[in-house]
Structures are given as C-alpha cells and as structure tokens.
Amino acid sequence: MTSLPKHRRAWEDLGRVDPFWAVLNDPARRHGQWDPVEFFATGEREIAALMKSADELGLPRHRAAALDFGCGVGRMARPLASHFESYTGVDISEPMLAQARDWNRECSRCRFILNTAGDLKAFDSASIDLIYSRFVLQHLPSRALVESYLRDFIRILKPGGLLVFQLPSRIGLLHRLQPRRRVYALLRALGVSERILLGPLKLTPMAMRAMPEPEVSRLVQSLGGRLVKAAHPSDLDQVYFVTR
Numbered sequence: 001m002t003s004l005p006k007h008r009r010a011w012e013d014l015g016r017v018d019p020f021w022a023v024l025n026d027p028a029r030r031h032g033q034w035d036p037v038e039f040f041a042t043g044e045r046e047i048a049a050l051m052k053s054a055d056e057l058g059l060p061r062h063r064a065a066a067l068d069f070g071c072g073v074g075r076m077a078r079p080l081a082s083h084f085e086s087y088t089g090v091d092i093s094e095p096m097l098a099q100a101r102d103w104n105r106e107c108s109r110c111r112f113i114l115n116t117a118g119d120l121k122a123f124d125s126a127s128i129d130l131i132y133s134r135f136v137l138q139h140l141p142s143r144a145l146v147e148s149y150l151r152d153f154i155r156i157l158k159p160g161g162l163l164v165f166q167l168p169s170r171i172g173l174l175h176r177l178q179p180r181r182r183v184y185a186l187l188r189a190l191g192v193s194e195r196i197l198l199g200p201l202k203l204t205p206m207a208m209r210a211m212p213e214p215e216v217s218r219l220v221q222s223l224g225g226r227l228v229k230a231a232h233p234s235d236l237d238q239v240y241f242v243t244r
Contacts, residue, residue, distance in 0.1 A: 003141035010205030013194035015095030047079035061160035064196030074100030120152035168210040
C-alpha cells in the first residue's frame with residue numbers, strides 16, 4: 001500500500017507535536033490544551049458506554065482478549081483492561097505508542113504494538129474477543145486500506161466475539177477537498193518543520209473519508225461478519241457492532 005508510509009509519517013508528526021488533540025480534535029484543545037485527567041476521563045466514559053451496549057447485545061461471549069486498533073496514546077487502555085484479561089493497543093505511530101506506554105506503565109494487563117503494515121497478520125485467526133476502533137478508519141488514506149483492516153478484524157475475531165468500529169457515512173465538501181492537508185503535505189515535502197505546520201500555521205496532515213452505511217453493511221457481510229447493530233450519534237460518528 002503505497003500511501004501507508006505517508007500516513008505513518010503524518011501520525012508520527014502528530015504524535016510528536018500534539019498527540020492528545022490528534023486523538024480528540026477539539027479546536028479549543030489544540031496546542032497542548034488538553035488536561036490529561038480530563039482527556040483520559042473521556043476514555044473511561046466511552047468504554048463504560050461501550051460495555052453497556054455489549055451487555056445489552058450479550059457480546060462478546062468471553063472477555064479474555066481486547067484489541068484497540070489505532071490506540072494513540074492509550075486513552076482507552078486502562079478502561080478496557082478492567083473488563084478483559086488482556087489489552088493490546090495497536091498503532092502506526094511510535095511517538096503515540098511511547099506516550100501510551102508511559103501513561104499506562106502501571107497497567108500490567110496492557111501491551112502496545114507498533115503495526116506499520118496494511119493488515120494484521122501478526123494476530124492469529126479467531127484470537128480476539130473484542131476489537132474496538134474509533135476515530136481511526138476515517139483517517140486512513142484509501143478505501144482499500146479500510147477494507148484490508150476490516151477483513152483482518154473479522155478474521156481475528158473469535159466466533160461470538162464483538163467488533164465495534166466507527167466510520168462516517170458522509171463528510172462535507174471541505175473535508176473531501178482537504179485543503180489544509182494538501183498544503184501541509186506540500187510544505188512538509190519542502191522541509192518545513194511539523195511544529196511550524198501544526199503550530200503557528202494550524203495545518204493538519206489528517207485525511208478524512210466516509211463510507212455510506214449500506215456499503216459498510218454489504219462489505220461486512222461479504223467478509224464473513226454479521227452486523228448486529230448500527231448506532232448513529234451523528235453523520236461523523238456512525239458506530240457499527242459486528243460479530244461472527
């Protein structure tokens with residue numbers, strides 16, 4: 001996947017300069033304005049809501065292994081580890097993972113893995129009870145990568161397991177054109193520091209993409225998954241619950 005190295009460099013830039021904002025893009029929290037306590041509290045609330053939905057669905061049937069795809073700085077590591085015997089956070093950015101390990105160094109159930117491939121071949125088939133991915137697939141540089149990871153999500157999910165992922169159904173014109181990302185890429189290629197681009201210039205390397213819900217449903221089914229629930233908090237925050 002030729003676009004993956006550029007994607008990795010973008011998230012390494014973000015991980016070095018403004019990792020909390022890169023995970024939760026509140027404009028008021030840019031330039032290091034996230035309070036760590038408040039930031040990690042959002043992960044506690046998010047996982048509490050996730051596990052409530054999981055209990056209502058009766059999934060996953062077992063709670064041995066949880067995988068957090070695109071874990072960033074480990075915002076949801078400890079909350080997920082409190083519900084499962086083991087937690088694995090996967091990310092493409094080593095600067096993000098370095099912070100995740102630091103912030104969660106007292107969590108004995110947590111481990112963090114760098115994955116720079118366009119798949120999850122490092123994980124055995126039918127080995128994970130819960131796979132969770134939020135605000136991640138929407139930033140991938142191609143639909144082919146989205147499909148590749150979804151294929152492996154379903155492959156490594158145990159029968160009776162639960163896959164939960166978020167992907168917008170549509171995005172606005174500016175998000176499709178992504179002018180700030182294009183300028184960022186040009187200036188970065190010319191050697192401008194990521195700290196200047198993300199700081200004073202307020203540019204971003206983040207890609208944005210969407211997939212209509214009917215297409216997501218057909219894709220999941222074609223890959224051997226079964227869609228059991230789709231939640232629609234907003235167009236930019238559609239959440240899918242899948243089992244096999």
